[in-house]
Amino acid sequence: MSPLLLLLALAHDAVHDVTPAPAAVVTEAKEPASSAAPTSTPPAPGETKPAPAARTGPRIYIVKPALSGLPPSMAATIVSTMAQAIGREGFSVLTADDVKTVIDQQADLSLLGGDADPLALSALATAVGADMLVATVVSSIDGDTVVQTRLIDPKRSTVLARRELKASEQGNEVLPTLEDAARLVLQPLLASGRASVSVAVSEEGANVVVDGDVVGVSPVDLPIGLTGGLHQLVVTKAGFIRFQETLRVKSGDALAREVRLRPSVEFLASYNADAGLYRTLAWVSTVGVVVSAGVLTAGAIGWIGAVDNQAKVNAAAQKEIADKGIDATQPRFNELQTLQTDAQNAVTPWFVAQVAGGVATGVTVLLASYFWAFGDDPSRYADVEAAVH
Numbered sequence: 001m002s003p004l005l006l007l008l009a010l011a012h013d014a015v016h017d018v019t020p021a022p023a024a025v026v027t028e029a030k031e032p033a034s035s036a037a038p039t040s041t042p043p044a045p046g047e048t049k050p051a052p053a054a055r056t057g058p059r060i061y062i063v064k065p066a067l068s069g070l071p072p073s074m075a076a077t078i079v080s081t082m083a084q085a086i087g088r089e090g091f092s093v094l095t096a097d098d099v100k101t102v103i104d105q106q107a108d109l110s111l112l113g114g115d116a117d118p119l120a121l122s123a124l125a126t127a128v129g130a131d132m133l134v135a136t137v138v139s140s141i142d143g144d145t146v147v148q149t150r151l152i153d154p155k156r157s158t159v160l161a162r163r164e165l166k167a168s169e170q171g172n173e174v175l176p177t178l179e180d181a182a183r184l185v186l187q188p189l190l191a192s193g194r195a196s197v198s199v200a201v202s203e204e205g206a207n208v209v210v211d212g213d214v215v216g217v218s219p220v221d222l223p224i225g226l227t228g229g230l231h232q233l234v235v236t237k238a239g240f241i242r243f244q245e246t247l248r249v250k251s252g253d254a255l256a257r258e259v260r261l262r263p264s265v266e267f268l269a270s271y272n273a274d275a276g277l278y279r280t281l282a283w284v285s286t287v288g289v290v291v292s293a294g295v296l297t298a299g300a301i302g303w304i305g306a307v308d309n310q311a312k313v314n315a316a317a318q319k320e321i322a323d324k325g326i327d328a329t330q331p332r333f334n335e336l337q338t339l340q341t342d343a344q345n346a347v348t349p350w351f352v353a354q355v356a357g358g359v360a361t362g363v364t365v366l367l368a369s370y371f372w373a374f375g376d377d378p379s380r381y382a383d384v385e386a387a388v389h
Helices: 001-015 076-089 100-104 107-112 117-126 174-184 265-324 331-376 382-388
Strands: 060-063 066-068 132-141 144-153 158-166 194-201 206-209 213-217 224-227 229-236 243-249 254-259
Touching: 060 076, 076 132, 076 174, 117 265, 144 174, 158 174, 174 229, 174 243, 194 229, 194 243, 206 224, 229 254, 243 254, 265 331
Parallel strands: 060 132, 066 132, 194 254
Antiparallel strands: 132 144, 144 158, 194 224, 206 213, 206 229, 229 243
16 A cells, blocks of 8 residues: 555544534635646736745645546646645645655655554654645546545644535536635634624525535525634525535625525426416406406496486486376376386496496406515516526
8 A cells, every 4th residue: 555545544544533613604705716727927027026925824735635436647636736725825735746755765654654553644744744634535426526625633633624525516627626625624724713794695595504504594684603714605495506605704804795596497497487377367467457447437337327317217207297197097107117117227237237347356456466466577587598598
């Protein structure tokens, strides 16, 4: 077994004194991850070239990664990518190439010889001049690349932090996943001071997760208390594309983060169908309100006219009977009775129209109010559809 793989096995078997991750974490803008090594640009004439960032904190040794289902040739790329990510955080980084002389002299073999002594980790760290070890396992599982990292304090034989990231949750980008895993596992070394962050999510009922812990469900009303350093913010909701971002927090920060979740294609199709149906019913019921209100108005006007006409016909008949002394035996009496009956019957249709219009108006007002109030806006995700198409 090679010395580095033996070291990895010892790190795995060491006492797992894991420092718990903070229950809540902070948000700032995510730094663009780059898998390429930083290049040096010559300064312009008369311009002073900026000094390189000072290296502070413990020196970190990156153990050669264990690979599962991946070609061995990827090991160098993985180590290089993680070394660059950790180096950008201001730490001094050692790799197997950096301590090749020590490895060639088998100094680590002599220190690690015999049983799996926890002190061997400390001895090896001392031999290579490292304060901390970063051990990585990269696996290919069901077509997904899984990166597991551990930050190990060899002097205490403890694991300070563990992180597991999947490339499928990082846009299927392997190198950014490696960089994020390398940065996030450094959290115990960066956690100094306190800060807070407020997360505003475009959708209600979404889970807000920081470093694997659910800190709230949107809308999250209170700011989330955080420690300094790097944290991973994840927002999920059924039917929406998972939002994920690595956040950098400084002591004393009070940050605000706005997250707009993007609907999945399936959710968008279902949403548009339901929203379109509700909006159509809202317009139909609104037209129904107008029509039924028209019937109610017409019925009321007709009923008032018919009642007034009935009163006039009755009054005229009674006056004619009285003035002319008409009795029931005379044909005119029957004619006047018929006129009164017709005037009375003329009131009924207008009354029915008035009642029907009133009931229809009430029902359609309730329906229109319901569909307008509880129906979703069909154009809510129009910009998303436009971007897709």
